[in-house]
Amino acid sequence: MGPNLKNKSGVIYGEDVRTLFKHAQENKYAIPAINVTSSSTVVAALEAAKDAKAPIILQLSQGGAAYFCGKGIDNKDQSASIAGAIAAAHYIRAVAPSYGVPVVLHTDHCAKKLLPWLDGMLDEDERHFKEHGEPLYSSHMIDLSEEAVDWNIKTTADYLKRAAPMKQWLEMEIGITGGEEDGVNNESVDNNSLYTQPEDIYEIYKALSPISPYFSIAAGFGNVHGVYKPGNVKLRPELLKKHQAYVKEKESTKDEKPVFLVFHGGSGSTKEDYKEAISYGVVKVNLDTDLQWAYTEGIRDYMYKKKDYVSSQVGNPEGDDKPNKKYYDPRVWVREGEKTMTKRVQTALNDFNTAGQA
Numbered sequence: 494m495g496p497n498l499k500n501k502s503g504v505i506y507g508e509d510v511r512t513l514f515k516h517a518q519e520n521k522y523a524i525p526a527i528n529v530t531s532s533s534t535v536v537a538a539l540e541a542a543k544d545a546k547a548p549i550i551l552q553l554s555q556g557g558a559a560y561f562c563g564k565g566i567d568n569k570d571q572s573a574s575i576a577g578a579i580a581a582a583h584y585i586r587a588v589a590p591s592y593g594v595p596v597v598l599h600t601d602h603c604a605k606k607l608l609p610w611l612d613g614m615l616d617e618d619e620r621h622f623k624e625h626g627e628p629l630y631s632s633h634m635i636d637l638s639e640e641a642v643d644w645n646i647k648t649t650a651d652y653l654k655r656a657a658p659m660k661q662w663l664e665m666e667i668g669i670t671g672g673e674e675d676g677v678n679n680e681s682v683d684n685n686s687l688y689t690q691p692e693d694i695y696e697i698y699k700a701l702s703p704i705s706p707y708f709s710i711a712a713g714f715g716n717v718h719g720v721y722k723p724g725n726v727k728l729r730p731e732l733l734k735k736h737q738a739y740v741k742e743k744e745s746t747k748d749e750k751p752v753f754l755v756f757h758g759g760s761g762s763t764k765e766d767y768k769e770a771i772s773y774g775v776v777k778v779n780l781d782t783d784l785q786w787a788y789t790e791g792i793r794d795y796m797y798k799k800k801d802y803v804s805s806q807v808g809n810p811e812g813d814d815k816p817n818k819k820y821y822d823p824r825v826w827v828r829e830g831e832k833t834m835t836k837r838v839q840t841a842l843n844d845f846n847t848a849g850q851a
């Protein structure tokens with residue numbers, strides 16, 4: 494039995510998002526959050542969710558949103574990232590119902606210097622809310638993990654106050670994710686700041702829960718963006734168990750998993766790490782790099798295989814006058830990338846136990 498949602502197909506928001514995440518915790522699954530940058534990557538992810546009858550999260554990074562708008566224009570004051578995020582949201586809202594599964598529409602990270610991006614999207618969310626009774630985006634992320642903890646919590650609380658009347662979800666980050674994000678290189682950050690302490694989680698919980706129940710925490714447990722050589726990343730998912738136990742005790746609640754947790758840097762991790770993290774209340778696992786690789790593989794293999802059919806517009810091994818239009822039509826070779834990306838998303842849906850949960 495899937496979660497009891499008011500809206501079972503297309504973009505969901507508000508109570509439905511919380512119901513989905515609580516159902517995920519109770520049934521020990523997590524929803525993959527797929528970074529999308531184009532209509533092609535959107536449909537590749539949606540197709541996997543449809544085939545697996547699973548909920549899915551589609552998210553845009555600031556760079557992904559700018560790309561959606563077009564790299565050929567200036568991103569002054571985040572104008573391209575704002576316009577791209579709005580365009581992607583309308584596109585996803587329009588096609589998602591055709592796929593018959595619940596979709597959470599989300600934005601990724603957003604460091605301090607990118608807050609004008611978030612502000613611009615929230616302006617649009619509020620406009621959309623006035624007109625349709627729901628925000629354009631189901632949720633956003635704010636990532637002040639590189640700032641002082643107090644300022645991170647205070648500023649996140651201010652943004653949650655703005656999101657709360659729209660019943661919009663807010664994900665925040667504490668403890669830095671290593672590797673690279675938003676074009677910032679965190680490869681050399683001090684190892685200790687990759688591992689969040691339970692006291693910090695409780696401080697966040699205390700500050701945010703009186704404002705709105707719609708928030709989640711990306712708590713660092715050694716997470717790193719990207720894929721490196723084996724052994725480079727040491728995940729400690731058992732820390733997440735401590736966070737839940739600490740908040741449960743402090744709040745004297747019966748809920749074993751009072752905090753909605755998010756797993757960043759999902760690419761390249763082991764099934765055991767996913768499973769363990771999910772058992773401690775992770776409801777969302779972010780995946781980007783592995784899908785970039787999967788998408789590239791399909792196109793790469795096509796180009797290698799059809800090399801003699803895409804080297805000139807006319808003429809191939811079947812004859813010097815044979816046209817190659819049906820080989821170089823981008824719908825043909827881009828589709829090969831979509832197929833391999835869809836397959837990788839399906840693997841995630843199986844690994845995270847999401848398949849069949851829609």
Ligand SMILES: O=C(CO)COP(=O)(O)O
Binds near residue numbers: 719757759781
């Ligand atoms: O955390 C992520 C996006 O925020 C994705 O990380 P990976 O690229 O390591 O999968």
Ligand SMILES: O=C[C@H](O)COP(=O)(O)O
Binds near residue numbers: 554674718782
């Ligand atoms: O931050 C992590 C995501 O993988 C987004 O990456 P990006 O900024 O390269 O789009």
Ligand SMILES: [Zn+2]
Binds near residue numbers: 636638
């Ligand atoms: Zn971060």
Ligand SMILES: [Zn+2]
Binds near residue numbers: 757
């Ligand atoms: Zn991330």
